[in-house]
Amino acid sequence: MVDVLIIGAGFGGAVAGRILAEKGKKVEIIEKRDHIGGNCYDCFDDHGVLIHKYGPHIFHTKIKEVYDFLSRFTEWYPYKHEVLANVYGTYLPVPFNLNTLHKVFQEDADEIEELLVSTYGKESRVPILKLRESSNPKLQKVADYIYENVFLNYTMKQWGKKPEEIDPSVTGRVPVLVSYDNGYFQDDYQGMPKDGFTPLFEKMLKHENIKVTLSTDAKNVLKLENGKIYRDGKEFNGLVIFTGAVDEFFDCKYGRLPYRTLHFVSKYFEEDSYQPVAVVNYTVDQDYTRITEYKKLTGQKVKGTSIMEEYPASYTDPLKETPYYSIANDENLALYEKYQKEASSYKNFYLLGRLAEYKYYNIDGITKKAMELAETLS
Ligand SMILES: Cc1cc2nc3c(=O)[nH]c(=O)nc-3n(C[C@H](O)[C@H](O)[C@H](O)COP(=O)(O)OP(=O)(O)OC[C@H]3O[C@@H](n4cnc5c(N)ncnc54)[C@H](O)[C@@H]3O)c2cc1C
Numbered sequence: 095m096v097d098v099l100i101i102g103a104g105f106g107g108a109v110a111g112r113i114l115a116e117k118g119k120k121v122e123i124i125e126k127r128d129h130i131g132g133n134c135y136d137c138f139d140d141h142g143v144l145i146h147k148y149g150p151h152i153f154h155t156k157i158k159e160v161y162d163f164l165s166r167f168t169e170w171y172p173y174k175h176e177v178l179a180n181v182y183g184t185y186l187p188v189p190f191n192l193n194t195l196h197k198v199f200q201e202d203a204d205e206i207e208e209l210l211v212s213t214y215g216k217e218s219r220v221p222i223l224k225l226r227e228s229s230n231p232k233l234q235k236v237a238d239y240i241y242e243n244v245f246l247n248y249t250m251k252q253w254g255k256k257p258e259e260i261d262p263s264v265t266g267r268v269p270v271l272v273s274y275d276n277g278y279f280q281d282d283y284q285g286m287p288k289d290g291f292t293p294l295f296e297k298m299l300k301h302e303n304i305k306v307t308l309s310t311d312a313k314n315v316l317k318l319e320n321g322k323i324y325r326d327g328k329e330f331n332g333l334v335i336f337t338g339a340v341d342e343f344f345d346c347k348y349g350r351l352p353y354r355t356l357h358f359v360s361k362y363f364e365e366d367s368y369q370p371v372a373v374v375n376y377t378v379d380q381d382y383t384r385i386t387e388y389k390k391l392t393g394q395k396v397k398g399t400s401i402m403e404e405y406p407a408s409y410t411d412p413l414k415e416t417p418y419y420s421i422a423n424d425e426n427l428a429l430y431e432k433y434q435k436e437a438s439s440y441k442n443f444y445l446l447g448r449l450a451e452y453k454y455y456n457i458d459g460i461t462k463k464a465m466e467l468a469e470t471l472s
Pocket of ligand 1: 101104126127133310338343418446448460
C-alpha cells in the first residue's frame with residue numbers, strides 16, 4: 095500500500111519523498127531513467143573522472159533551512175565558483191568586476207574605478223543600463239564593452255536569438271560589480287557534495303518508507319481519467335506528486351511546450367589541467383557557450399582531466415534530447431496554463447519542479463518548494 099506516488103527522482107521528487115516518508119507516509123518514487131538524481135546526477139566516466147552527465151551543477155544558497163536539510167545527507171567540499179570569460183584568448187573574470195576592469199581598461203581603470211565607487215558605492219551591483227544612462231562617456235564605454243564582449247554573443251548562442259530579438263530590459267540588468275570579489279555567487283552557503291550528488295540522493299532516498307522504481311515511465315503506469323487517478327488500471331486514492339514534463343504526460347494535447355536543449359561533447363586529456371578554472375564561458379566566439387573541467391569543480395584528485403563543451407540548441411526530439419531551459423514568454427506560459435488547469439482538476443495530483451511547473455529553479459529553489467509542499471501534504 096502506497097500513500098504517495100512521486101514521479102521523478104530529481105531534487106523535487108526526492109526531497110518531497112524524504113520528508114513525507116519521515117512523517118510516516120509510504121512513498122513510491124517512479125523514475126523514467128535508470129538512475130536517481132534527475133539532472134543533478136553525477137557518475138564516473140571511462141577515465142575515472144567524476145562528471146555531471148546533464149551539465150555542471152554547483153550548490154549555492156542563502157536559505158539556511160535548505161542548506162541544513164541537504165547537509166543531513168552529505169558533507170560539503172568547499173568550492174567557491176569563479177568563472178572566466180574567454181574573450182579572444184584572454185581570460186576575464188565574470189560577472190564583470192573591478193579585477194576585470196583593470197585587465198580591460200588598464201590605464202583608464204583607476205579613474206573609472208573611482209567614478210564607480212563615488213557614484214554607486216563600493217560593493218554595489220550596477221546594471222549596465224544605469225552606466226549607459228550616465229553622462230560620463232567612460233562609464234558608457236564600460237557598458238558597451240560588457241554588452242559586446244561578455245553578454246551579446248553568449249546570450250545569442252544560449253537562446254538561439256538574433257541581436258535585435260534580445261530584450262533590452264534583460265540586457266540592461268547585466269551587472270558590473272563594484273568589488274574585487276571574483277565569486278560568481280554571493281550566497282552564504284556554497285559547495286559541492288563531498289562524494290558527489292548521486293551519493294547525496296542515495297542517502298536521502300534510503301528510508302524504510304521509500305521505494306524507488308527505476309526505468310519506468312509514469313505514462314505506462316498512471317492514468318488520469320474523468321477526475322480519477324489510476325495506477326496500473328486500479329483507482330489510486332493516495333497523493334501524486336508529478337515532477338516530469340507535464341505536456342508529455344498529457345500527450346501534448348494542447349501542443350508541445352518549447353525548451354532549449356544542450357548537446358554535450360566530452361573530451362579527456364592526459365594533462366593534469368586544461369583551463370585555469372572549472373568553468374570558462376566563450377563569450378565572443380565558438381559555437382559552445384562554455385567548457386567545464388570537472389575535477390576543478392569537484393575537487394577530485396585524479397590523473398588526467400575530463401572536460402565538457404556545452405552547445406545550446408532548440409529542443410525538437412523528446413526521444414533523443416533533454417528539455418533543459420523553459421522559454422518563459424507570454425505565448426508559452428499561456429500554453430502551460432492549459433496543462434496546469436487540466437492537472438489541477440484532479441484532486442490529490444500536484445505539479446512540482448522545473449518540468450511540471452515549466453519554470454527554472456535552482457537546486458535551492460526546488461528544494462525549498464518541495465519542502466513546503468511536503469509539509470502541507472503531511
Ligand atoms: C545545464 C543546467 C545547469 C544547472 N546548473 C545549476 C547549478 O549550478 N546550480 C543550481 O542550483 N541549479 C542548477 N540547475 C538547475 C537544476 O538542474 C534544477 O534545479 C533541478 O534539476 C530541478 O530538479 P527537478 O526535480 O525539478 O527536475 P529534474 O532534476 O529534471 O528531475 C525530474 C525527474 O523526473 C523524471 N521524469 C520526467 N518525466 C517522467 C515520467 N514521465 N516518468 C517518470 N519519471 C519522469 C526525470 O527523468 C528526472 O529524473 C541547472 C540546470 C541546467 C539545465
